[in-house]
Amino acid sequence: MPTDAQYQRLLAFRTALRRFDQWSRQQAEALGLTHTQHQLLLAIRGSASPAGPTIGEVAEALLIRHHSATELVDRTQQLGLVSRLRDPADSRRVHLRLTDHGRDVLAQLTAVHLQELRRLAPLLDALPRDMEG
Amino acid sequence: MPTDAQYQRLLAFRTALRRFDQWSRQQAEALGLTHTQHQLLLAIRGSASPAGPTIGEVAEALLIRHHSATELVDRTQQLGLVSRLRDPADSRRVHLRLTDHGRDVLAQLTAVHLQELRRLAPLLDALPRDMEG
């Protein structure tokens, strides 16, 4: 049975996570895309595959089912942020690439996120120790 | 313009957050409630108000609009996890309380979360420093 203080510390931790998440959502929405679409761009950009990750690979990176990734790519493609490319060697596969616009938007978002996380670093640093008692 | 390494570090950070979030969702779903409903219970339990927080107060804690909180409380109340109580002094207000079942479920979830966060503490500790370069 947790103590009052433990409930409160856990709530404080989740509140901190929520605040970062909301801040991040707002940054994305200010540029006309959703939180999840931003994460898709980052997953594509951060992928090791030179030809771009497949639908299945980004699904794995985002911890969602492949058909959820299909739908997310549909919406993001309609915004002109990513493009599909059939794998010539295995035409079941579809590789994903950022468009010029997608690359540009992600660069902007990444810059402000790195800045914000440097700002939050001391806070993040303190949180784990709070969880002890 | 961020570097390849910065994109990858940011992706790694988001992946770590996502993994914790997914793990947490699964814990909640194993007990028959959603992620958001769990956060509602925690916000109620961690509130300072002795009579229980109002709809508006939990909305503020969860960083959502008051009418989104209304809907969330509707769904959570249907599961028998929380109850509404009109404030006798100001009958515009509605205070929220955990039912016995809600208290029990939250205690279980809190116990496993405290345990998991203690396990993750060293990882969280390392992350901020990674964000430097």
Add this chain to the structure above:
DNA sequence: CGTCAATATATCGTGACACGACATATTAGC
């Protein structure tokens, strides 16, 4: 070579969630 299982992506219907716009009830100010 042909058949059948495995793999990769896509489609459809459903439910949770959050929102803006709007509605209603109650309290507060003057």
Add this chain to the structure above:
DNA sequence: GCTAATATGTCGTGTCACGATATATTGACG
């Protein structure tokens, strides 16, 4: 008492994720 502000609730919409299902392509193996 009349009007502002406050607190909660309703409705229609869009995003996201899912399970169930479908289709196409590749791979394995006799």
